[in-house]
Amino acid sequence: MIYPRIITIIAYRDLQRFWKYKWWLAGLVAMNLADLFIFALIFRGIVRRDIVPDYFYFLAPGIASISAFAAAFTIGREVMMELRRAFHHYLLSLPFSRLELVAGRVVSGIVRGFIYQIPFIILLIVIAKTPSFLDLLIVVSTTIMVTASMSSLSIAISTLVKSLEFQATIRSLVYFIIFFMSNVFYPESIVRLRFPEIIYIMVVNNPISIATTIYRDIFTPHVIHETYSIEVLIAKLAIWTAILVATGSILYMRNLQR
Amino acid sequence: MDIREDIRALLLVILWDIRKLGRYKFFLAMRFAWFLLQVLVFGLLVAKMVSIRGPLGVIDYYKFYIIGAYVAVLFSMSMLRGHEIVEELEDGLIDYQLSLPIKRRILAIGRALGGGIASFIYSIPMMIVIVLILGVNSISAVLAIALFSLIFASSLVGLAMSIALIIRSSDRLDILMGISDSLLVRLSTVFYPIIALSSIAIYYYIAKINPVSYLTDMIRYIATPEDVSGITVSDPHIMVVFLVGFAIASMLSALLLLDKRIEGGYSR
Numbered sequence: 001m002i003y004p005r006i007i008t009i010i011a012y013r014d015l016q017r018f019w020k021y022k023w024w025l026a027g028l029v030a031m032n033l034a035d036l037f038i039f040a041l042i043f044r045g046i047v048r049r050d051i052v053p054d055y056f057y058f059l060a061p062g063i064a065s066i067s068a069f070a071a072a073f074t075i076g077r078e079v080m081m082e083l084r085r086a087f088h089h090y091l092l093s094l095p096f097s098r099l100e101l102v103a104g105r106v107v108s109g110i111v112r113g114f115i116y117q118i119p120f121i122i123l124l125i126v127i128a129k130t131p132s133f134l135d136l137l138i139v140v141s142t143t144i145m146v147t148a149s150m151s152s153l154s155i156a157i158s159t160l161v162k163s164l165e166f167q168a169t170i171r172s173l174v175y176f177i178i179f180f181m182s183n184v185f186y187p188e189s190i191v192r193l194r195f196p197e198i199i200y201i202m203v204v205n206n207p208i209s210i211a212t213t214i215y216r217d218i219f220t221p222h223v224i225h226e227t228y229s230i231e232v233l234i235a236k237l238a239i240w241t242a243i244l245v246a247t248g249s250i251l252y253m254r255n256l257q258r
Numbered sequence: 259m260d261i262r263e264d265i266r267a268l269l270l271v272i273l274w275d276i277r278k279l280g281r282y283k284f285f286l287a288m289r290f291a292w293f294l295l296q297v298l299v300f301g302l303l304v305a306k307m308v309s310i311r312g313p314l315g316v317i318d319y320y321k322f323y324i325i326g327a328y329v330a331v332l333f334s335m336s337m338l339r340g341h342e343i344v345e346e347l348e349d350g351l352i353d354y355q356l357s358l359p360i361k362r363r364i365l366a367i368g369r370a371l372g373g374g375i376a377s378f379i380y381s382i383p384m385m386i387v388i389v390l391i392l393g394v395n396s397i398s399a400v401l402a403i404a405l406f407s408l409i410f411a412s413s414l415v416g417l418a419m420s421i422a423l424i425i426r427s428s429d430r431l432d433i434l435m436g437i438s439d440s441l442l443v444r445l446s447t448v449f450y451p452i453i454a455l456s457s458i459a460i461y462y463y464i465a466k467i468n469p470v471s472y473l474t475d476m477i478r479y480i481a482t483p484e485d486v487s488g489i490t491v492s493d494p495h496i497m498v499v500f501l502v503g504f505a506i507a508s509m510l511s512a513l514l515l516l517d518k519r520i521e522g523g524y525s526r
Contacts, residue, residue: 023429023432023433023435023436024436025436026432026433026436026437027435027436027437027439027440028436030436030437030439030440030441031439031440034440034441034444034445035444038441038444038445038461039444039449041458041461042449042450042454042455042457042458042461043308043449043450045454045457046308046309046310046450046454047307047308047309048307048308048309051306051307052307165283165284166284168284168288169284169287169288172288172291172292173288173291176291176292176295177295180295180296180299180300181299185300185303185304186303186304186306186307187307190303190306190307191303193306194302194303194306195302
């Protein structure tokens, strides 16, 4: 039996710890805003209009998905620090099941991603368009899926190897690969033009690319040339979420029981 | 103490910073991976989308960009030294160093130079990558890139040290560094030539006085002079004067602050 109240308590505790990383948060907020209001605005003038009609509106939905991804990914760091300090023994002694603890951590990732992303979604509504109720539901479910999958991935990495430095390096590397091998900064057509088909397939099926495409389709459809089926994109993201949440949970449980 | 003693003390302080290099293997690996992805994925893809014309024709954006990516890495590695200084203040290490029979100005210059050399050493793998991609085959050009990078790294360490000594709070410094890292790189010529910034006046003028722009365009001028003619932030002679002036100013500020503000210990 899983009690939602316990999961809420774990997620709330993790949320309080989230505000501890002031440098990281300040840097991330500054980077996301600078990417949009400096980088994208200037790039708008030098990017070929036949490829991207308006780079500012092209990048804005990408920033929203990157922000959720980055915030959700921090949960892996928490797990790593707990294992380093053997704090997980204390957590295991508390009156809740391991499954509840694992579920609480994934929910923590979702909450962090959500809270951090909200201002960027509001920004999209202000600068682009107000979505319909159905579109808003799609946005919320996309965010839930992308944050759940990315927090699970981050947890999985944090439990894979013993060396903590190595863990941090791998987590950063995976973060960079997901970040750059996505369609956040460039349209998929350019990836196909420049790289082999396999890379294109990887980029298109990257959960961050899928989420970005959904946000673009809802908020700034005029900046994309390709046509997408939202149902297919949601299904793809749901598959990613199921796989990554299952993998992350199994690995975390295994590590807790060692 | 005579001049020979001062030089010996300076070398010792510099060596102390350089010896810490081994501690950051994973950090370096991470930065290198980030840089490679910037150069081999981001740069290649963005170059396909961008079209910029200089006075002499279309600019090869890929060549233009990878130099910027190198300077961005060097910038963030050098600024990170500010955090180290605050940590050292918190740990009482700076107090220990002040108790050593070393003049404060020697300590300030030594820390800035040592930190600058260490940051530059970190960036050497990235520099080699850009030199190979750009096909820079003149030894003097490679040495000039290295020299300007080293001067710039030492200037930034001096600046980071000054900021750390003024702020004396790791929390406030964390926020300031996080913001400045993002803003200064984007408000420079790292990603775009100065002419591209002219559409937004405030960005243009910030980039015009931003030292990051000067190092980036100086390296571009040395490595690919035919591509950047007429699009640099300033005339090459002025860029040299600016970079040297920035180095002197940041060293002086670190020197003055270490001398005056260090008294009274560290407080949160």
